[in-house]
Amino acid sequence: MEHLREQNMYVVTGATGQLGRLVVEGLLAAVPAEEIRVLVRDAAKVEEWAQRGVRVQEADYGRPESLAGAFAAGDRVLLISGNEFGHRVAQHGAVIDAAKAAGVALLAYTSVLAAPTATFRIAEEHQGTEELLRASGVPFALLRNGWYTENYTAGAAASVEAGEVFGSSGAGRVATAPRRDYADAAVAVLTGEGHANRVYELSGDADWSMDEYAAELAAASGSPVVYRDVEPAEQVRRLVAAGLPEGFAEIFADTDAAIVKGQLALRTGDLARLIGRPTVPLAETVRTALGA
Structure with missing residues (x-):
């Protein structure tokens, strides 16, 4: 029986991320917990899962030798993109090479919304990974995740305190959903049938602008909040001053330029269909972030 379970494991890489x-x-x-294996850099961080019966293996994307034995024939794997x-x-x-050598049944990859036509910098490595995955011959599912609502609401309290939220996306619109919605979609694909060699464009049911986001902050907090559009260089300067590493600040500014072009506003309904419910609205995520 142990051997049979090994043939049908659900494997999550990068499992300690958000x-x-x-x-x-x-x-x-x-x-069942014993059918789940997680690949993590530090097993101590997931001791609770191990106690519940989850299989834990220390592995690092940057050390291919650590992936030995990580997968087995018949496994269903979620490759969460690295940082x-x-x-x-x-x-x-x-990871793809190790999965191919093992003969996994499915390798799902968290890519980015409309990856083939995206022009922002973080899309480039997703495009490259998708090419490798298609060329590998491994049965795949591309989970092209849109922007997370938490990319904005993580700073909700500070924005309310300052009375403003800033960025360089102008009147551009973005169709976000919270991480849990994207996670639920990944679970649906891993545990469901008929997802091999499928591409899912995942995004929120509604799109919104930064002016609308500021209005949601104001409504949830009862304090005035406005959106201040700034030049990309000023956005980077402000983000760095707030403690964000410069490289990440530049990624946000670069992505805002793509939002101006409408590249993160695509709405296909794929996410809601996979999770079997509407995506969580912006207003609800804002209220949660503010404890309102």
Whole structure:
């Protein structure tokens, strides 16, 4: 029986990240814990999962040798994209190679919305990874995630205190959803059928502008909040002053330029269909972030 279970494991890479933790919790609600394996850099961070029966293996995208034995024939794997920008194609390629060698049944990858036509910088490594995955011959599912609502609401309290939220996306619109919605979609694909060699463009049911976001902050807090559009260089300067590493600040400014072009406003309904419910609205995520 142990051998049979090994042939049908649900494997989550990068499981200690914000998205990965939500995916694992979703799997724990859907399948027996002993059918879940997580790949993490530090096993001590997931001791609670191990105690619940989840299999834990220490592995690092940047060390291909650590992926030995991580997968087995019949596994269903979620490759959550790494965060070492500039190195991700090679790192993801190591995971794909290991999955191919093992003969996994499905490899789902968290890409980015409308990846083939996206022009912002973080899309480039997703494009490269998608090419490797298609060329590998491994049955795949592309989960092209849109922008997370938490990319904005993580700073909600500070924006309310300052009375403004700033950016460089102008009147551009973005169709976001919270991480839990994207995690639920990943769980649905891993545990469901008919997802091999499918592409899902995942985004929120509604799109919104930064002026509308500021209005939601004001409504939830009862304090006036406005959107202040600034030049990209000023956006980077402000983000760095707030404590964000310069590289990440530049990514936000670069993505705002894509939002101006409408590249993160695509709405296909794929996310709501996969999770079997509407995506969580902006207003609800704002209220949660502010404790309102």
